[in-house]
Amino acid sequence: MTAPASLWRCSLCGYVHEGATAPESCPVCGADQAEFGPYEASSGAPAKAPGERWQCLACNAIISGPTPPAECPVCGASHETFEPAGLPGTTLAGEARIAVIGAGIAGVSAAEAIRQAAPNAVVTLISRESALPYYRLNLTRYLAGDISVGELPMHPEDWYAQNGITLQRDAEVFQVDAERGSLVTSDGRSTDFDGLVLAVGSHPFMPPLDGTTLRGVFAVRTAQDAEALLQAVTGGGGPVVCIGGGVLGLETAGALARRGVEVTLLESHEWLMPRQLNRRAAQRLERTVRGQGIRLICEARTAALLGTAGAVSGVRLVDGTVLPARVVVITTGVRPNTSLARRIGLDVATGIIVDNRMRTSHPKIYAAGDVAEHHGVLYGLWGASLTQGTIAGLNAAGADIPVLGMPRTSSLKVLGLDVISVGQFQAQDGSWVVVDGEDQQRYRHFVFRDGIMVGAILMGEGGLGLATRKAIEGKQSFAALLRRNASAAEVVAALG
Numbered sequence: 402m403t404a405p406a407s408l409w410r411c412s413l414c415g416y417v418h419e420g421a422t423a424p425e426s427c428p429v430c431g432a433d434q435a436e437f438g439p440y441e442a443s444s445g446a447p448a449k450a451p452g453e454r455w456q457c458l459a460c461n462a463i464i465s466g467p468t469p470p471a472e473c474p475v476c477g478a479s480h481e482t483f484e485p486a487g488l489p490g491t492t493l494a495g496e497a498r499i500a501v502i503g504a505g506i507a508g509v510s511a512a513e514a515i516r517q518a519a520p521n522a523v524v525t526l527i528s529r530e531s532a533l534p535y536y537r538l539n540l541t542r543y544l545a546g547d548i549s550v551g552e553l554p555m556h557p558e559d560w561y562a563q564n565g566i567t568l569q570r571d572a573e574v575f576q577v578d579a580e581r582g583s584l585v586t587s588d589g590r591s592t593d594f595d596g597l598v599l600a601v602g603s604h605p606f607m608p609p610l611d612g613t614t615l616r617g618v619f620a621v622r623t624a625q626d627a628e629a630l631l632q633a634v635t636g637g638g639g640p641v642v643c644i645g646g647g648v649l650g651l652e653t654a655g656a657l658a659r660r661g662v663e664v665t666l667l668e669s670h671e672w673l674m675p676r677q678l679n680r681r682a683a684q685r686l687e688r689t690v691r692g693q694g695i696r697l698i699c700e701a702r703t704a705a706l707l708g709t710a711g712a713v714s715g716v717r718l719v720d721g722t723v724l725p726a727r728v729v730v731i732t733t734g735v736r737p738n739t740s741l742a743r744r745i746g747l748d749v750a751t752g753i754i755v756d757n758r759m760r761t762s763h764p765k766i767y768a769a770g771d772v773a774e775h776h777g778v779l780y781g782l783w784g785a786s787l788t789q790g791t792i793a794g795l796n797a798a799g800a801d802i803p804v805l806g807m808p809r810t811s812s813l814k815v816l817g818l819d820v821i822s823v824g825q826f827q828a829q830d831g832s833w834v835v836v837d838g839e840d841q842q843r844y845r846h847f848v849f850r851d852g853i854m855v856g857a858i859l860m861g862e863g864g865l866g867l868a869t870r871k872a873i874e875g876k877q878s879f880a881a882l883l884r885r886n887a888s889a890a891e892v893v894a895a896l897g
């Protein structure tokens with residue numbers, strides 16, 4: 402007997418899979434099967450009462466449908482947290498014109514959410530890139546040769562017209578008149594709007610070093626960057642130096658090493674991924690990195706990039722070491738694209754300041770994704786951008802849905818080692834409890850505050866990522882276990 406088809410959502414990239422079971426691995430981001438959870442009511446979530454609209458009591462999202470969804474598409478809470486919602490507090494935007502600037506994951510999610518919440522709204526999605534909106538997080542898998550260029554787009558070209566979304570590509574917005582509600586793009590077109598979502602993302606941070614403008618120096622942010630880097634490294638030549646041992650630097654170094662390139666990876670901190678891993682976890686990761694033929698130098702402070710005839714020829718470190726390089730890749734973080742927001746006159750700190758509705762200091766304008774600063778936090782992560790984009794889109798369409806903070810979740814692709822870091826991975830004072838354990842294959846590290854799990858590092862434990870994130874987001878208490886000095890294995894058992 403064939404099992405009924407259901408929908409499954411990858412908790413890392415948001416990909417929705419239709420089938421009797423979740424796929425073995427995510428065809429989009431490569432995440433393990435265990436990262437998939439049921440999506441929508443098709444998995445048989447019982448209706449609590451007749452009704453058309455359901456409110457998630459965890460995040461207040463209001464979802465339409467004859468039954469509550471199996472899992473909240475906004476915060477992931479289970480169907481049990483839904484109650485029938487009363488009449489809408491606000492009127493959805495009807496035929497309002499809503500423009501979204503930036504077609505990364507935040508912008509595309511916003512456009513999708515607007516379309517769902519306000520079927521008659523006129524939705525315009527504007528991108529300065531020429532490529533169809535794509536899975537930016539997969540550029541390193543593309544560099545590694547895991548996926549082809551044809552697998553990068555989020556949707557086929559006709560999807561936008563079919564969903565009533567006007568997609569303008571190769572169009573940069575330079576000018577926005579917030580009071581009149583109009584904007585002008587680089588191709589001279591002007592668009593009037595009643596609501597606006599800024600989802601303009603971030604750009605690579607270039608450290609203030611001599612030589613960063615030399616030929617052969619690359620960043621990895623866009624599909625164009627990835628293509629140019631690939632062209633520069635294929636066909637042999639000398640060594641490549643990657644500066645920055647965070648997630649992007651590691652994945653890029655791993656991808657190039659898999660293409661047979663001689664790679665040196667420089668990290669200025671004592672250990673790799675210092676924003677996501679403790680020293681112990683990083684030591685384990687270092688073994689994998691070195692095992693893949695990557696030369697790794699930690700505590701390596703770059704003094705300058707050296708050049709010959711306008712092209713990069715090496716990297717000089719502060720201690721005087723010179724590393725020859727025909728290509729240098731700089732992955733030292735990102736900075737939000739705030740110039741447009743500053744020209745509009747919006748409140749900007751590091752990013753565009755947004756409230757709990759993702760609204761900026763102008764009532765008509767929302768912001769989401771890498772560019773948004775929410776309670777002082779810039780996430781710089783795919784999942785957070787997707788959630789924020791959805792909320793900004795729903796609210797721009799007239800809903801009233803707050804977004805709460807969320808734990809940062811990072812995972813590593815390309816290197817073939819399951820590494821997940823969630824939330825606060827280090828105890829902040831002596832009252833916090835840490836439970837860890839390891840063996841040859843696995844490392845588990847759980848952090849608790851007042852008996853509640855607030856963070857974790859998991860290595861070689863791809864199957865535990867979703868359960869751990871849910872425990873942290875759901876503020877699950879482990880107090881009774883901790884009183885008994887529970888082992889890491891007991892914590893894992895309690896995660897279910």
Ligand SMILES: Cc1cc2nc3c(=O)[nH]c(=O)nc-3n(C[C@H](O)[C@H](O)[C@H](O)COP(=O)(O)OP(=O)(O)OC[C@H]3O[C@@H](n4cnc5c(N)ncnc54)[C@H](O)[C@@H]3O)c2cc1C
Pocket residue numbers: 502503504505506507508527528529530537538539540541572573574575600601602603621622623649738741769770771772780781782783784786810811812814
């Ligand atoms: C190679 C790579 C791998 C990554 N891997 C991971 C990962 O594994 N997990 C994870 O959580 N995160 C990962 N990230 C980070 C993640 O991709 C970002 O957090 C996410 O893409 C941010 O989405 P966004 O929509 O806010 O911004 P962006 O994706 O930056 O999109 C913004 C878009 O707006 C456009 N734009 C800017 N200004 C204008 C303008 N004035 N007019 C028109 N268009 C404009 C930009 O060109 C861009 O296309 C990775 C990033 C990179 C580069």
